[in-house]
Amino acid sequence: MKVGLERLVAQGALRKALAGRRVALLAHPASVTRELTHSLDALAALGDVRLTAAFGPQHGLRGDKQDNMIESPDYVDPVHRIPVFSLYGTVRRPTAAMLDTFDVLLVDLQDLGCRIYTFVTTLRYVLEEAARLRKAVWVLDRPNPVGRPVEGLRLRHGWESFVGSGELPMRHGLTLGELARWFVATLHLDVECEVVTMEGWQPLAAPGYGWPLRDRTWVNPSPNAPGLWMARCYAGTVMLEGTTLSEGRGTTRPLELFGAPDLDVSALLKEMHALAPQWLTGCRLRPCWFEPTFHKHVGKLCAGVQVHVEDAAYYEHETFRPWRVVALALKALRRLRPEYPLWRDFAYEYEQGRLAIDVINGGELLRQWVDDPAAAPGDLDALAVADEASWRAERQAVMLY
Secondary structure (H helix, E strand, C coil), X not given: CECHHHHHHHCHXXXXXXXXXXXXXXXXXXXXXXXXXXXXXXXXXXXXXXXXEEEECCCCCCCCCCCCCXXXXXXXXXXXXXXXXXXXXXXXXXXXXXXXXXXXXXXXXXXXXXXXXXXXXXXHHHHHXXXXXXXXXXXXXXXXXXXXXXXXXXXXXXXXXXXXXXXXCCECCCCHHHHXXXXXXXXXXXXXXXXXXXXXXXXXXXCCCCCCCCCCCCXXXXXXXXXXXXXXXXXXXXXXXXXXXXXXXXXXXXXXXXXXXXXXHHHHHHHHHXXXXXXXXXXXXXXXXXXXXXXCCCCCCEEEEEEECCCCCCCCCCCCCHHHHHHHHHHHHHHHCCCCCCECCCCHHHCCCCCHHHHHHCCCHHHXXXXXXXXXXXXXXXXXXXXXXXXXXXXXXXXXX
């Protein structure tokens, strides 16, 4: 298969509309060709693309920042001698001065297929600002590595944030190019927005189901996204960032496992299976121990659970539902230990006055369900199933593959 970048580089006809225009690039470390050439270098080598600026999202153009809420500065690229502007520094939206450096912005970002991955919000912001100042945005499309499945509650109106760019479910099943089309349509943006589509993407094909496994090298799009297995789990395990449980940061398997020093894993798994065994299909849950080298519970031995989705003998793409798996773990822990200090209270992605778990979920419904002793799995399922069905219908209009 070919990603949008590779088609743009290989086909001069696709670049004709860039002739005479100043071009900028929004990219990160995973913005590479099959040969692992970064998109900035690949475009600069063409000779007929006038690169005048570059932009980096959260974690930076080169992926230099390890944790969330660690900002990147602006700088001058030492090789190409063009300004590199940070969209995760003093600003989140490109300023008028930044926009004045280009006519067309090429967006080449590898997404993870999850609403709260901040590259989605950055895409929305650049589209909005480009519409305001009459700039063009071209999305060089890449695979959604977790494919087409949809899962989770849709973000509730009024809960928009840097990790909640619109009324999407947690797992949206679109590529970044398709999301751009959705933003343009739903926000009624008058903007030149082009998608340079992929060639040969097969999101329903085993064994990758979205990611061309064995056909392309995985490059971390962010420091704690080390592979496809993390991406598959992420729509559920990201919720752990809003809890006191470790999500595995500071280990070699971040966002594939969770735990805490005082967790009774055997009791937790037993309770999860008793509450909603139908939510645990398509994966394997393995009790484990780990000691984070940084972040939550640093230097402490944690009892935990690893979510395994790598073995074709038990991974089932259509039945694995990571959002429900982690929701069930939180519910089981609350039932076992009602007074457990589960919710982490801090300014998650600079959101003040709201619990991080609510910011992540785009509303209070998930937390309220966990904390309500009378609420059963079927109650959350009823809400989520309705949201998932409405999103599947809505997204049809923007799907390209």
